[in-house]
Amino acid sequence: MAEVKQDVMYKKKYLETIANLILNNEQLSDVTFVVNKKHYHASRIHVSAASQVFASLLNEHFANTTDKELVLTNIKHNASLFNILQYIHGIELNLTSMSKLVLCELTHLAERFKLAELHDDLKAHVSNIKRFKMNSVVPMLNTARTYNLTKLYDKLKEYVYQRAEQIVNHQSFLNLKYDVVIDLLKSNWLYAKEIDILRAALNWHDENIMDVGKVNQPNNENTQVEMEFQNEDINDEDDVDCEDDSWGEIDIVEDFLSKYSDDLFDSDTNEDQNSAKVITSEGEKSDACETFSSQDMNNAERNNEKTDDSNDSVEKSEIHGTNASEETINQVNKTDDPSQRMDVSNETSTLPISETELLKMKVKTEVERFSENILNKLLEQIRFPLIPMFEFMSIADKNPFMKYKENIRKKQLDMFNCEPRDCWKHTTNPCSRFLFTVTDIKKLRSFSNKEKLYSQEKYSVNHLKWNVYVENYESPDTSVEYMALFLLCVSDRKDWKVDAGYRLTLLSNDPFSDKKGIVILSPSNKFESDGCKSWGGRLFVELSTLFDPNNGYVNDDSIRVELCLKINSTN
Incomplete structure (x- = not known):
């Protein structure tokens, strides 16, 4: 019998270690982003490859100067840009510990720099936040409204x-x-x-x-909001200085x-x-990303010194010009409309x-x-x-x-x-919610295995006990294999009867998935001791869909099922 050759795969988080060395390392980096006067050193090739917006900005910048520093505007929190750079360099982001203020701006920046996957994942994560604070509710409202996060x-x-x-x-x-x-x-x-x-x-x-x-x-940057923001233990944020841009009124x-x-x-x-x-x-105020080199900033400061001296001569030339x-x-x-027309006559002035x-x-x-x-x-x-x-x-x-x-x-x-x-x-929602976990799901792949797989959990409501089970079912019409899903009700009493409505949902284990889950529901079914004790569906989900890794339904050989139960009447 011929020996089957198997590839030996070797994988370590070596690239992430290298990325941590490159990011914010002045000696190893070849571009420096300046946000609110704080410098962030990065790899130009990483940034350009990840974002076409960044690539265009960098190409335009280096076409006109050799200065490594690139000033980015319209970014309030320094941590927002640093998280963008971490993502681009392949470094993990801890979204759970991240300030909600930073999360909101990070979501906006991901769209601004056209990081589509990060943008979608952030929207999914933000949508599932359930607890809010007074200082973060406003930016979250703005974010939810901007990206149609209705829930x-x-x-x-x-x-x-x-x-x-x-x-x-x-x-x-x-x-x-x-x-x-x-x-x-x-x-x-x-x-x-x-x-x-x-x-x-x-x-x-x-x-x-x-x-x-x-x-x-x-x-x-009002004082009250900033003080509350500091209370969220975000210590790496620098205050944004408000500078006079020295632009003309027009x-x-x-x-x-x-x-x-x-x-x-x-x-x-x-x-x-x-x-x-x-x-x-x-x-x-604007999605446009304004950039300046450090040379541009120095030149602007020198030009501003000349502005005041030149204003008088400019005004004089305008006054003595033609009508x-x-x-x-x-x-x-x-x-x-004559009533809406502005009087631009100059009768009161000789100029x-x-x-x-x-x-x-x-x-x-x-x-x-x-x-x-x-x-x-x-x-x-x-x-x-x-x-x-x-x-x-x-x-x-x-x-x-x-x-x-x-x-x-x-x-x-x-x-x-x-x-x-x-x-x-x-x-108040009249439904009670329960979460079930069913293990050994791989057993469903074997059609010869007719074993029912019961949930680990069993919940009691009054004298009634509820759990779910799954089994393999092959359609006699199409020969397609399905996972059947049923809700089971039992009781220690001899004679019992209950009328209940239910909704069973197969949940995805992917926290960033936008899938709403596969659902089976019924507004009214009779569970009774001498009759039917379980209700559900044999054609609940095809096994090919269930085990597709892109759907995220199976994790560690187990699935999660949510039950929304409403008891209409009981005897």
């Missing part, structure tokens, strides 16, 4: 509704995305003082929407406006047609209006429309009849109410939702 979003909203008064008065409320704010404000479950809800909405508008002629950038505003489509600044008075986007936290063209004036007005001044007037007008549209949408969600007059009068002359006095007065005359808000009521 997580609903759990987070329930958490918010249970703590509505605390949430609307919390500093992190200002970092919510616009659509999340609207979704919460319109809910009947946001049970808090209406005056506090109004204050939160106005403060949110102040924090996230640009004032006319300037950019009001969100303060994501450059700032145009950069803001360029991120949004023209319809967001429509002057149409029909507010139902107005849509809006805002600057939000967690780097969502603005008719085309520019039309662009400023951008409307056929002509420059093209630059007209451009400033144009962007200010667009921002005014944008800001007013957003404010109106927010005020539409406020239930003004629920605010006692004496309570409103006591704070009417204080900010932010004083600033928006006229807007509030107009909206108070409109008829919006006047229903009272209700305290959150948790709807």
